[in-house]
Amino acid sequence: MKVGVLGSGDVAKVLAGGFVKHGHQVMIGSRTPAKLAEWASSNPKAATGTFAAAAQFGELIVLAVKGTAAREALQLAGERNLAGKAVIDATNPIAEAPPVNGVLRFFTDLDESLMERLQKEFSDAHFVKAFSSVGNACMVNPQFKGGTPTMFICGNDEAAKKTVRGVLDQFGWETADMGKAEAARAIEPLCMLWCIPGFLRNDWVHAFKLLT
């Protein structure tokens, strides 16, 4: 697949590297593509560009930007470049405020997630929440003593979710499909839960597993 990754932070770089590792064609995008030069020199198979160039390039899009900037980044990517495409939404609505006793603050509430806001505004794109509830170091083929971890996903478009399930299979995850976009109200706060051991005990290596 051709994958357009929107972002220049750790998540974007790690996921872009994962797609390259699994044989996909990748373009990673930033408002300032030059800041990706060092990453590109150690990942020569991937291309770099603007958000718009990466979105145009990708058949599959990955949104990996700061939550407060997600709307702006998608506007820069261009609505037309996103239309009809699956968009893996790895973002979290983390507010510009410090955590309280290790608990992150969000700028959304439990009646509307960030992904629902984005899905409403960019209605021709097919958002699928994924990779938001684990640290970047554990995103690609993580090894846990407890076995294969579970990625909770959701989104309104079944074909887009099938594509993302295929990616998660390659990246070493089992997928738990939680349904439509509203389920992001429950999935996004998993990021808060995931981060608590990190903030309290500097423990950043873990993932969720759904037992049945």
Ligand SMILES: NC(=O)c1ccc[n+]([C@@H]2O[C@H](COP(=O)([O-])OP(=O)(O)OC[C@H]3O[C@@H](n4cnc5c(N)ncnc54)[C@H](OP(=O)(O)O)[C@@H]3O)[C@@H](O)[C@H]2O)c1
């Ligand atoms: N860090 C993790 O391990 C982790 C794990 C799971 C989920 N997440 C979520 O994944 C997302 C990315 O996290 P990150 O830590 O890799 O990076 P980050 O520092 O949260 O975000 C960096 C990205 O945000 C973009 N950005 C910032 N302000 C912008 C603006 N005004 N307009 C457009 N774009 C803007 C930057 O664009 P430029 O390239 O143009 O500067 C850059 O690509 C976040 O939503 C985070 O909550 C993070």
